[in-house]
Amino acid sequence: MFIRLLRGSVVVITLLASACAGVASPPSVGSPSPVPASTPDVTPSVVDVTPSVVVVQPTSTPVAKPTVRPDLSGDIVIDGSSTVYPITELAMQQFAEIAPNVRIQLGVSGTGGGFKKFCAGITDISDASRPIKPDESEICRANGIEFVEIPVAFDGISVIVNPENRWVQCMTVDELKQMWAPDSEGKVVTWKQIRAEWPDQPFKLYAPGIDSGTHDYFTAAIVGKEDASRNDYIGSEDDYILMQRVIEEKNGIAYVGFAYYQEYTDKVGVVAIDAGNGCVSPSIETITNGTYTPLARPLFIYVRNDRLDRPEVEAFVTFYLENAADLVQAARYIPLPPRVYELVGQRVAKRTTGSVFSEGIQVGVSIETLLMLEDK
Structure with missing residues (x-):
């Protein structure tokens, strides 16, 4: 470990x-x-x-x-x-x-x-x-x-949720963008606002800090512009802190490097990504063959x-x-x-x-x- x-x-x-x-x-x-x-x-x-x-x-x-x-x-x-x-x-x-x-x-x-x-x-x-x-x-x-x-x-940046979160199995790139875009700050705050059938409960956002390359790549791939992100999230350069915040918070969601998700597969859920060709979860196979897009890097x-x-x-x-x-x-x-x-x-x-x-x-x-x- x-x-x-x-x-x-x-x-x-x-x-x-x-x-x-x-x-x-x-x-x-x-x-x-x-x-x-x-x-x-x-x-x-x-x-x-x-x-x-x-x-x-x-x-x-x-x-x-x-x-x-x-x-x-x-x-x-x-x-x-x-x-x-x-x-x-x-x-x-x-x-x-x-x-x-x-x-x-x-x-x-x-x-x-x-x-x-x-x-x-x-x-x-x-x-x-x-x-x-x-x-x-x-x-x-x-x-x-x-x-x-x-x-x-x-690597394949992995979107993780609390294991008690049974509703978020897959998100489209547009849904992730809606969640993380700068103009969503203070406006898009509940799961229901992302998808109508999801709970009317506030989500808690955790993410790498602004000095992180993971932050830069995620915002470029999902929001469409590097470093373009809402600011009302808890950030840390320590991926373990992000993992553990999500483990402790039922409504938590974060993105981390694939290796950190791999280490905690029994303690967190991973969100499949739909970039237009169906839901694909991060794995060695999907990252290698390029089907895990756009978060493989x-x-x-x-x-x-x-x-x-x-x-x-x-x-x-x-x-x-x-x-x-x-x-x-x-x-x-x-x-x-x-x-x-x-x-x-x-x-x-x-x-x-x-x-x-x-x-x-x-x-x-x-x-x-x-x-x-x-x-x-």
Whole structure:
């Protein structure tokens, strides 16, 4: 199970060799309690919390162990998406086995917050649940920062409801838009206003905060304009808080990354989406074959081009890509097709900089098509 992240929290993974005798485990400072798999423990009134730091020892996960590289050392700083965090966390844990002298610091401040740090020169790698925006790219360029864009996985944003909610089995894109559009704020407040046969009870909205790439992608895909959303909802960059709010609130509804829904399938209901071809629920099959639309999306990491000159960064990125399919599956997301990983590997080898998503979020556009066009 994933470690629960609070907004602004930082995970520092000290990569120590298991063969080093006599080295004591570092103390944990202000460690937040992990979210148990059976009973949520987040108090409903908590929305924002004081940042904390936790030191995590690398754990063993099932992957073939390559040759240990004690010659690699240095620090790698990563920040960004809470959606991509579980994949990167697993990559760090496994990389610990081959690079025990590399120290990796992982922060979670949302995709937008991560790009702010990345383009300011604070981080080496940025996790992102949407493509970098043109204005963010311009800030990077102005600061002399070139980057390599690396797609790593597929996700399907999942709309979840309380398990006692028996009436919302499927929603059309138009119904979701009516619920979340900016002009619905203070006006559309009950289930009955969305569909006449639903209860005349107020719904409670929960969603990722404005620094979240999930927020950006959902609003672009559903409302039709990025960041266009009503504001009378409870937001958090911590997907676990959103999950647990919905579990505790009968009339709650939220949208989260597929992996978080997968972790709580026995505690929440998922809403099928009708984009015009019938109701389709998020699953590995529907996200992979493209029928779960318009909420299927790619996930990324962005790496500073100059940082790839550092052996420890180049080795970590190579390890990440070589093991991407296994890492992604272990984190409950969907791997990209082998051909896409091949094209991405070529992109890194050639140090191809910039984004193939020149206009930012492009709903329904194939990554493979964009990469193949770029390769010609």
